[in-house]
Amino acid sequence: MSIIATNINKSFGDPPVHVLKDISLEIKDGEFVALTGRSGSGKSTLMYILSSLDNPSTGTVEISGKDIAKLSEEEIHRFRNEELGFVFQAAYMIAELSVIDNVLMPTMKFDQKEKRRSSAEHLLDEFGLKDKMKRFPRQLSGGEQQRVAIARALVMDPKYLFADEPTGALDTESGDVVMNIIKEINAKSKTTVLMVTHDPDFAREAGREIHLADGAIISNG
Amino acid sequence: MIFLAIQYLLERRRQTILTLLGVFFGTVAYVAVSGFFLGFQGYMVQQLVNNQAQIHIQAREDFVTDHQLDNDFYGTKYAHIFWSSQPARAVGYLEVQDPQAWYARLASDPRVVAYAPIMSAPVIMTLASIVQSANLIGCDPELESKVISVPYFMVEGSFQDIAAGGNRIILGEELMKRLGAGMNQVINVSVGKGAPAPFRVVGHFFSGSRGLDLQAYGNLGDVQRINLTPNRVSEIGVRLKDYSQANAIATSWGKLAPELIESWDMQNLNILSVFAIQTVLRFSMIFTVLIVAGFGIYNILNMTVSQKRQDIAILRSMGYDTFDIVMLFFSQGLIVGIVGAILGLIVGYLTCLYLQSVSFMNVTPTNPTGHLHISLSYSIYIQATFMSIFSASLASILPARAAGKLTPIEVIRQGG
Ligand SMILES: Nc1ncnc2c1ncn2[C@@H]1O[C@H](COP(=O)(O)OP(=O)(O)O)[C@@H](O)[C@H]1O
Ligand SMILES: [Mg+2]
Numbered sequence: 001m002s003i004i005a006t007n008i009n010k011s012f013g014d015p016p017v018h019v020l021k022d023i024s025l026e027i028k029d030g031e032f033v034a035l036t037g038r039s040g041s042g043k044s045t046l047m048y049i050l051s052s053l054d055n056p057s058t059g060t061v062e063i064s065g066k067d068i069a070k071l072s073e074e075e076i077h078r079f080r081n082e083e084l085g086f087v088f089q090a091a092y093m094i095a096e097l098s099v100i101d102n103v104l105m106p107t108m109k110f111d112q113k114e115k116r117r118s119s120a121e122h123l124l125d126e127f128g129l130k131d132k133m134k135r136f137p138r139q140l141s142g143g144e145q146q147r148v149a150i151a152r153a154l155v156m157d158p159k160y161l162f163a164d165e166p167t168g169a170l171d172t173e174s175g176d177v178v179m180n181i182i183k184e185i186n187a188k189s190k191t192t193v194l195m196v197t198h199d200p201d202f203a204r205e206a207g208r209e210i211h212l213a214d215g216a217i218i219s220n221g
Numbered sequence: 222m223i224f225l226a227i228q229y230l231l232e233r234r235r236q237t238i239l240t241l242l243g244v245f246f247g248t249v250a251y252v253a254v255s256g257f258f259l260g261f262q263g264y265m266v267q268q269l270v271n272n273q274a275q276i277h278i279q280a281r282e283d284f285v286t287d288h289q290l291d292n293d294f295y296g297t298k299y300a301h302i303f304w305s306s307q308p309a310r311a312v313g314y315l316e317v318q319d320p321q322a323w324y325a326r327l328a329s330d331p332r333v334v335a336y337a338p339i340m341s342a343p344v345i346m347t348l349a350s351i352v353q354s355a356n357l358i359g360c361d362p363e364l365e366s367k368v369i370s371v372p373y374f375m376v377e378g379s380f381q382d383i384a385a386g387g388n389r390i391i392l393g394e395e396l397m398k399r400l401g402a403g404m405n406q407v408i409n410v411s412v413g414k415g416a417p418a419p420f421r422v423v424g425h426f427f428s429g430s431r432g433l434d435l436q437a438y439g440n441l442g443d444v445q446r447i448n449l450t451p452n453r454v455s456e457i458g459v460r461l462k463d464y465s466q467a468n469a470i471a472t473s474w475g476k477l478a479p480e481l482i483e484s485w486d487m488q489n490l491n492i493l494s495v496f497a498i499q500t501v502l503r504f505s506m507i508f509t510v511l512i513v514a515g516f517g518i519y520n521i522l523n524m525t526v527s528q529k530r531q532d533i534a535i536l537r538s539m540g541y542d543t544f545d546i547v548m549l550f551f552s553q554g555l556i557v558g559i560v561g562a563i564l565g566l567i568v569g570y571l572t573c574l575y576l577q578s579v580s581f582m583n584v585t586p587t588n589p590t591g592h593l594h595i596s597l598s599y600s601i602y603i604q605a606t607f608m609s610i611f612s613a614s615l616a617s618i619l620p621a622r623a624a625g626k627l628t629p630i631e632v633i634r635q636g637g
Contacts, residue, residue, distance in 0.1 A: 044634065048630050053538065053630050054630050073542060073543075074542075077540045077541070077542045078540065080538070080540035081540025081541075082540070084540075086535075086538040086539075088535075088633055090531070092531050092532070092534065092535035092633075094225070094532050094535070095232075096225070096228040096229060096231075096232045097225070105536070105539060106539040106540065109540050109541055109545070152539075164633075
């Protein structure tokens with residue numbers, strides 16, 4: 001079980017701009033992979049394609065043995081809901097919902113809110129937000145919001161966590177806390193992590209680093 | 222998604238209340254205005270079908286046309302006849318041709334409740350120095366009571382008092398007033414031919430309808446005699462089981478005999494066309510209100526969709542699909558529509574009950590309480606619900622579809 005990308009190409013616009021160039025890679029289950037490279041090198045684009053949010057122009061992506069392009073709409077949404085977790089640079093909290101309800105939002109897709117409530121509370125507790133569960137996002141700091149976002153990404157107990165510069169908008173201290181949480185998730189629950197990052201220190205902490213330049217893999221290991 | 226839709230609605234409370242008010246007022250207005258107009262129309266129709274016969278079988282009067290008599294006088298000798306004085310008069314008949322055939326036909330028709338022959342004559346009434354023209358209707362009071370409701374509007378005396386004949390007369394209230402007549406006084410009635418006949422006033426009635434209250438009723442035999450038309454009838458009035466079929470029945474009977482056959486609605490086209498105008502007004506008013514309410518919903522939802530792009534993106538990344546997102550926004554409009562409609566129906570109903578309880582009009586026998594007639598027909602409420610929810614849904618469809626088309630990456634790539 002793993003993520004296998006074969007000959008991924010991606011271009012945008014007309015005339016086409018070739019953003020990803022013939023990328024092939026494999027991410028094994030339980031790995032913690034950092035995706036690095038300069039701004040504009042195609043990291044985010046690659047992550048979206050590997051995680052089913054976007055389609056490659058050519059090439060295939062297989063996750064857990066399934067060719068994503070061949071899944072039906074219904075299958076892909078169920079798969080996203082149950083197997084994939086996302087964290088972005090911004091926390092994307094729903095302002096109208098309390099912290100706990102934000103975390104529980106993914107569980108409502110298939111009616112698992114009550115079943116998952118205790119694990120949501122447990123996650124928030126672990127991330128040091130036990131006493132802020134009933135608060136609203138605007139009452140939280142940026143770092144706290146990002147921890148809530150991670151709890152939300154993990155509440156369905158996904159196999160894969162995709163993080164696009166999760167510390168990019170945080171100060172060093174909050175960034176370290178978030179980074180530690182992600183490391184621990186990978187270590188403890190064997191969640192496969194693909195993390196896009198700018199920070200060379202964080203990249204070193206991952207088990208493996210894939211470096212992109214101009215849409216091509218420069219180093220992989 | 223309903224859960225989140227409700228949270229959104231509660232969060233922007235002011236806009237929610239404003240759009241809710243739009244739907245609410247539209248619904249209240251429709252229920253109250255329709256109740257008023259339909260109540261009025263129902264009352265008017267009741268008057269028309271009860272105060273008078275529902276189908277009139279009348280002697281047909283025609284007029285001589287310009288060259289109708291050419292042949293009778295000059296044969297085909299001349300190509301064109303110039304009359305120095307145009308022949309002019311009514312032709313045709315002043316009485317029903319074969320009343321017995323009609324009685325047989327009406328008696329065996331299951332759609333007919335009752336029928337009553339009358340002889341109606343324009344007369345001049347004189348009492349002392351007062352002269353007043355009127356319409357005198359000779360009838361069989363027993364039969365007439367089954368066809369029209371005038372016999373139930375007696376102020377004094379009994380309609381049956383004219384049954385025995387002997388020159389007794391019952392006056393409408395207005396006619397009585399103009400003549401200055403009192404009970405048991407004797408009035409001279411002249412039909413323009415023969416000597417005036419004395420009639421004793423044995424009763425009077427008040428219907429509240431001026432046209433009716435200017436008429437007089439007498440015994441059929443008496444009127445036939447003074448009119449010099451013994452055994453003739455000028456009209457047969459018919460009452461049906463279902464007055465709404467009157468038009469169709471009258472049309473089909475018209476093919477059977479030379480008589481002019483008209484139903485109550487044919488005779489009152491002017492009133493019925495006013496009803497049609499009221500209906501157009503009613504619908505254009507509700508349409509305007511709901512368009513305004515719909516635009517309110519449309520604008521606010523559009524705004525919400527663009528404000529909630531980030532929410533849409535993150536929800537999509539959680540596995541919520543296009544349909545979920547469409548429903549998230551569509552249901553907001555639908556909730557506003559449903560809640561606005563329910564509140565509007567309740568307040569509209571209470572408004573109708575209130576209007577019904579207030580005394581606005583003169584008391585008449587056909588409207589003994591003097592209250593407005595307000596329709597509480599359930600079809601008004603069904604129409605109002607349908608229109609409110611339909612317009613709210615229609616207004617929500619476009620913004621909801623736009624929200625559903627948004628993909629997560631186009632939002633997240635731009636950092637929101
Ligand atoms: N939707 C798009 N349309 C056009 N160009 C795009 C689009 N998305 C990304 N790009 C381009 O692709 C390149 C890679 O972008 P991105 O994957 O966001 O890089 P990174 O995340 O490494 O900074 C950039 O030059 C960007 O301008
Ligand atoms: Mg990026």
